[in-house]
Amino acid sequence: MSKLDRPVVAETTAPTGQRTVLTQRREDRFARVEPKGKRVHTARERAEMLVDEGSFVEMTPMRSAGAGTGSGVVAGWGTTDGHSVVVVSHDAAVASGAIGAVMAESIQKAQRFAIDKGYPIVYINDSGGARIHDGIFALHGCGGIFALNIEAQSRIPQISLILGPCAGAAAYSPALTDWTIMVKEQGQMFLTGPDIVKAATGEDATAEDIGGSALHTKVSGVAHLEVDSEQEAFYATRLLLSFLPTHKGGAQKRHDPVPANPGAAAALPTLVPEKSSVVFDMNKLLDGVLDNGARLELMPEHAPSILTLFARLDGHAVGVLANQPNARGGILDSKASVKAARFVEFCGRFDLPVLTFVDVPGFLPGTVEEGRGVITHGAKLLKAYVETKSPKLTVVVRKSYGGAYIAMGSASLGADANWAWSNSEIAVMGPGGAVALLHRRALKEAEEPTVLRDQLAAVYREEVARPYLAAEAGIVDDVIHPEETRERMVAAMRMLTHGSAV
Numbered sequence: 001m002s003k004l005d006r007p008v009v010a011e012t013t014a015p016t017g018q019r020t021v022l023t024q025r026r027e028d029r030f031a032r033v034e035p036k037g038k039r040v041h042t043a044r045e046r047a048e049m050l051v052d053e054g055s056f057v058e059m060t061p062m063r064s065a066g067a068g069t070g071s072g073v074v075a076g077w078g079t080t081d082g083h084s085v086v087v088v089s090h091d092a093a094v095a096s097g098a099i100g101a102v103m104a105e106s107i108q109k110a111q112r113f114a115i116d117k118g119y120p121i122v123y124i125n126d127s128g129g130a131r132i133h134d135g136i137f138a139l140h141g142c143g144g145i146f147a148l149n150i151e152a153q154s155r156i157p158q159i160s161l162i163l164g165p166c167a168g169a170a171a172y173s174p175a176l177t178d179w180t181i182m183v184k185e186q187g188q189m190f191l192t193g194p195d196i197v198k199a200a201t202g203e204d205a206t207a208e209d210i211g212g213s214a215l216h217t218k219v220s221g222v223a224h225l226e227v228d229s230e231q232e233a234f235y236a237t238r239l240l241l242s243f244l245p246t247h248k249g250g251a252q253k254r255h256d257p258v259p260a261n262p263g264a265a266a267a268l269p270t271l272v273p274e275k276s277s278v279v280f281d282m283n284k285l286l287d288g289v290l291d292n293g294a295r296l297e298l299m300p301e302h303a304p305s306i307l308t309l310f311a312r313l314d315g316h317a318v319g320v321l322a323n324q325p326n327a328r329g330g331i332l333d334s335k336a337s338v339k340a341a342r343f344v345e346f347c348g349r350f351d352l353p354v355l356t357f358v359d360v361p362g363f364l365p366g367t368v369e370e371g372r373g374v375i376t377h378g379a380k381l382l383k384a385y386v387e388t389k390s391p392k393l394t395v396v397v398r399k400s401y402g403g404a405y406i407a408m409g410s411a412s413l414g415a416d417a418n419w420a421w422s423n424s425e426i427a428v429m430g431p432g433g434a435v436a437l438l439h440r441r442a443l444k445e446a447e448e449p450t451v452l453r454d455q456l457a458a459v460y461r462e463e464v465a466r467p468y469l470a471a472e473a474g475i476v477d478d479v480i481h482p483e484e485t486r487e488r489m490v491a492a493m494r495m496l497t498h499g500s501a502v
């Protein structure tokens with residue numbers, strides 16, 4: 001079973017009929033890289049494979065940069081699961097897909113169309129960046145693409161696929177879009193390619209070293225999903241689009257409600273270990289609450305202490321943010337904060353409800369994290385929650401301490417509804433740290449400091465950290481049992497989305 005845990009979409013058959021010089025050139029180009037066993041489809045075939053069969057319509061197919069080479073890009077529209085989408089597909093057969101003046105103009109025309117008409121846009125990237133021959137005209141064209149990427153951010157979802165080496169401008173444009181999907185050992189993103197790196201710095205590095213999917217989906221966070229093939233990239237894009245409205249303010253895609261997985265729901269009351277240092281898999285908890293159906297986790301291998309995924313609750317598409325105790329105890333650090341903030345901000349931009357599941361020990365302390373600017377990055381998460389005006393539902397399932405309590409969708413940041421499980425703890429810090437700080441002298445003088453520490457920690461749990469105090473203060477709406485979580489969230493969602501109509 002592949003990573004996306006789904007059937008692979010059937011490959012669309014290659015276009016038949018009379019071949020033009022242009023398609024012949026493209027096939028020649030791809031035949032050159034075929035020995036890798038990858039990248040065997042032309043730009044137009046890729047666009048056709050992404051959308052519903054037979055739905056692709058190319059805009060300005062005769063547009064040419066001269067000498068019968070085409071414009072270097074196939075741009076057009078089609079549908080995915082019946083919903084319209086605009087597609088831009090770089091033609092690597094023409095100068096490695098490098099973006100010249102004419103190609104930039106064609107891309108911008110598609111972007112303008114998508115923004116003005118309110119349709120998502122998918123960029124299939126396979127390009128050597130700005131076309132060297134076109135000089136300033138190439139740079140001006142690339143800048144125009146970036147400007148429209150930025151304009152689009154507040155209007156339509158933008159998804160980038162990386163299906164070949166993408167240099168310079170072909171890497172910046174994806175960075176300005178919402179989600180980037182890379183094909184393993186086939187797609188790369190870098191500012192300059194290996195030859196130029198060697199010339200400029202003397203560094204010997206392959207395209208994979210500088211910008212492969214492993215680097216960008218695990219370390220840098222520049223890309224958000226790594227898949228094994230072009231077909232998987234198209235499948236993941238369609239799945240992603242299935243959770244999103246076509247444009248800001250557009251209708252949410254509602255499905256029939258499906259109950260949570262019955263086995264997982266039955267296991268909820270005993271899933272979370274009582275001892276806060278014992279780990280568990282947050283995915284199992286989500287299985288017991290969310291609709292039992294399609295999900296898409298983004299950035300699964302980058303900052304895995306936080307989970308970000310699209311799923312459904314009561315048939316509504318929702319964004320889910322959750323600490324993952326199985327990965328570094330579910331801690332927040334700089335990377336996890338940026339990942340979480342980006343996700344919440346995206347959900348807010350497209351009116352997707354945000355469900356937050358909290359079991360967080362705090363922000364990771366220490367010189368390394370402070371040096372990375374964890375304060376600034378953590379603040380981004382605070383800002384994302386406050387600015388998100390879509391429904392925000394939060395449940396504390398075990399512990400929630402300090403600044404991390406605030407940052408994980410707390411009432412103070414505008415949660416519309418929030419609950420705590422009955423065995424949870426909410427406090428400025430965990431019992432260990434609090435007791436050590438408040439009772440420093442007594443512990444130093446005690447004959448049996450461990451016994452005293454345990455006693456004081458028990459008192460702290462009871463008098464300071466228990467969730468009933470938060471509920472009595474009206475800061476947490478209610479203390480609930482694990483098995484009540486789904487019904488509480490569903491009821492709140494129905495109220496916040498004005499009944500079943502979204």
Ligand SMILES: CC(=O)SCCNC(=O)CCNC(=O)[C@H](O)C(C)(C)COP(=O)(O)OP(=O)(O)OC[C@H]1O[C@@H](n2cnc3c(N)ncnc32)[C@H](O)[C@@H]1OP(=O)(O)O
Nearest residue numbers: 095096098128129130131132133165167168169192193194
């Ligand atoms: C703002 C900016 O975009 S700055 C960035 C400018 N771009 C770059 O630095 C990348 C330069 N290109 C490269 O590093 C490499 O060509 C790669 C990594 C993109 C592709 O490598 P490969 O798959 O090995 O292909 P290869 O290098 O053979 O290039 C294929 C063809 O595309 C041409 N080409 C590649 N990039 C460009 C470019 N940016 N402009 C014009 N032609 C280009 C090559 O000259 C070559 O032409 P040819 O077939 O006539 O010899």
